[in-house]
Amino acid sequence: MNRTFDIKHYRGFFGITCLCLVILYGPLIIVMVYSFNDSVSITNWGGVSLRWYIEIFTGLESAKFKAAAWNSFTIAIMAATVSTVIATAASIGMIRGGNFKGKFASFALISLPIMVPEIVTAVATLIFFSTIGFKLGTLSILVAHTVFCIPFAYLPISARLQGIDASYEEAAQDLFANRWMTFRYVLMPIMWPGILAGFLLAFIISLDDFIITNFIKGAGIETLPTAIFGSVKQGIKPNIMALSTLLLLFSIALVTLSYFIGKRGEANQKSQQ
């Protein structure tokens, strides 16, 4: 194809896109590279080594990080599970519940956690918990995360549900399935890529959360982000770089997984229609 004149082409846009990618990935790659730095001083390069990785698992602070990681992962799994269930129910209610007064308000309420700035949510939650005497700790973090994750799970689930033809459910009902059976045997099998994507998204959001967690965790509990933050405040140390790299790779792996599940689900859907 003759490319001497392409109406869509603007000189420099490709360059800026590359710049954009460099800016986005640069810092992360640098951190990854330096996490293998053999030298204690992070400014001088001392050769490649895994010492910092070993240190996170066995060194002075390893107990702290292990506890923090345990907290982060358990909270994330529980928060993601509960918020996914709530979000799935909500999307069925919103998308297959017909038109009703207050549907818009309901949607606004479900999206509220995304609309409100995170720091406001953090303050409000702290004030609320302390007023009702809710002890600050793992449970308080779990509750706050679950609520905060609902709209994030809701988005992919409802998007998927929107795209499903309502005639499958009608056919199921015509063939004697009640509402629960319709959901279990027809809706859910077709919806599951969306539900899984919602779960993964909620999981990552909870795992990564800093601001809200920092506010309401109370003394003595750390999650990975708060532990990392506390450590960074005292200066960036190499073991932090290693820990960051691990977390980084884990997040990317999760996202890639979610992406491929989504693609497979889409391919299935297309061939069925």
Place this chain on the structure above:
Amino acid sequence: MTTAVSLHGVRKDFGNLTALSDVTLEIEDNEFFTLLGPSGCGKTTLLRMIAGFEGATAGTIRLFGDEIEHLPPNKRPVNTVFQNYALFPHMNVAENIGFSLRMLGWTKTEIQTRVNEMVEMVQLGALVDRKPSQISGGQQQRVALARAMAPRPKVLLLDEPLSALDLKLRQEMRSELKRLQRETGITFIFVTHDQEEALSMSDRIAVMSDGELQQIGTPFEIYEHPNNRFIADFIGETNMMAATVDTVDGLQVVCHLEGGQNLNALANCQIMVGATGILSLRPERLSISKTGSTSEVLKGELGDRVYLGTDTQFIVNLSGGLKLKVRMQNSFFQGSDFKTGDTVFVTVADGAARFLVD
């Protein structure tokens, strides 16, 4: 004969829009009953109301004598074949067919037996393990049929099931469906906008338009004795011309057209002398010749013709600006005898003319 489905005074409004008004009809058991009409006439809405997907704004729906309006779809012993089939994409053919039986709590062996029966009945043996995306449109249609018939419904509802198929397949399926209905004895309620389909398959037809029932009758009755102008026009082809009644004898009338031509016709109801209406002449009941013969004769000039393989359709220009479509079978005449511009005589077959007043 038992009445399978009876509707009385059924009305359906969607907000300000009335989709169905005052529908009253009775469908007999073991009948192949068709709801026929153009798009938007309300036939699908009516079907969905019998299935339970829409509620009636007013009126009653009875199934073998029991009122069913309050029952949800999954509690009614009727099953539907959807226009887009709605086969569950994540289940294979066997699982689709057996779905209702699972819902009803049949045992695994019972389900297996019945599924095999159904597969046998629609001849899909080799495909039981395939998913819907892996079979053709015609095969999907048969799966949808088998799935709906598996739980032995008393009434089967079919919503334009053949409209997605190409012509050849459609014709094959028509005889298939007819055979299935006869063999199983299930009452079929069939929705279509294709009048040829309706005429060829049905025991009785209900013609609908704009949410109202126009006429219920056998294919013969609908075709030969349409109640009004809409039905005469919608079913088959016809010539329609304004006419005025000169004499009345029971339902037999003599009327004249705008060009002055006189004709005998059968009226669709009692009318008075001087009444105006539509004269309906079906093209296949007319013939042209170079000479006038004994029964009703109209004279005119031969216009264009269209060759249709089995037939040829001629246009004849009568006096008074009237045009007649005349259709003759090619095996019965020599087309070369007639040339455009010739003076020809149009003969109306005995008892073929209809005088229609709305």
Place this chain on the structure above:
Amino acid sequence: MAAGTGSGSTVSAIFSPVRIWLLLPSWVSIGFFLLLPVLLMLVYSFLTKEFRGGVIWEFSLASYDQFLFDRGLFGDAPAVMKWTYINIFIRSILQATGATILCLLIGFPTAYFIATRPIQSRTMWLFLITVPYWVNLLIRTVSMKFLIRDTGPLNELLLNIGLIDAPLHVINTNFAVQLGLFYSYLPFMVLPIYASVERYNFTFSEVASDLYASKITILWSIILPVVKPGIIAGSILVFVPSLGAFLAPDLLGGAKTFMIGSLVEDQFKGNAGNWPFGAAVSMILLSLVLVVLMFYVRAQQRDQT
């Protein structure tokens, strides 16, 4: 609406009888754990600060007063406008604006470029752009901090190449914060613009070109107006979180770049905190955000009429 399943119903209502039960969990959890707390926070902003950092349930406008006015040690003195806190808000707005502009300058060409790629590669490009977003914001901010420190790799590289003579002092400046915010929220700018450009019909460009318009003119007069909704959406998605951001200002900025997030954070730390004041500042931030969102919604509605 499903084909062939009849006329009339435009919204599927199969689960409508049980929709209350389906929606109740989300309504209760968000209503009870977010809406109610926010209202409680509003109440708190009108309470009195307790000496040791809690609250006394006594109505007082002290927080809002403290925000706007300086009454010195003696509460009866005439009100003199105090600009400290207002300045913090103004600075935050400026920082957020700076970040938004940065995102626009880089994000628009990127979004445009991706939207004009062949269909197969588009998802890959989008994937590449969004992957960094899934990395923990804290880690991303820390990595940015690491990169641009005075002794960091970036300066090292530039010094080694000889582009500069002395390290660029970027860290702890306003620009560093804007850079951090830009880094945090760039995908939010790219995605809406991408969606808009993807819907743009390039036949318009061809027609314009046929009528002697230059590419720049086409971009400015034809493409931009069509893509405007995406640009506005993206800007809002960057501006609003930047306003209340905590991590970027805290890690990348310094005393001179104090922003709302840090101000609020301070109020809840230990005994020196002032809860009602923190609540008040949060309320003001929330109101600001709601105003921006309302403008956006109004503008959307106007566009659609």
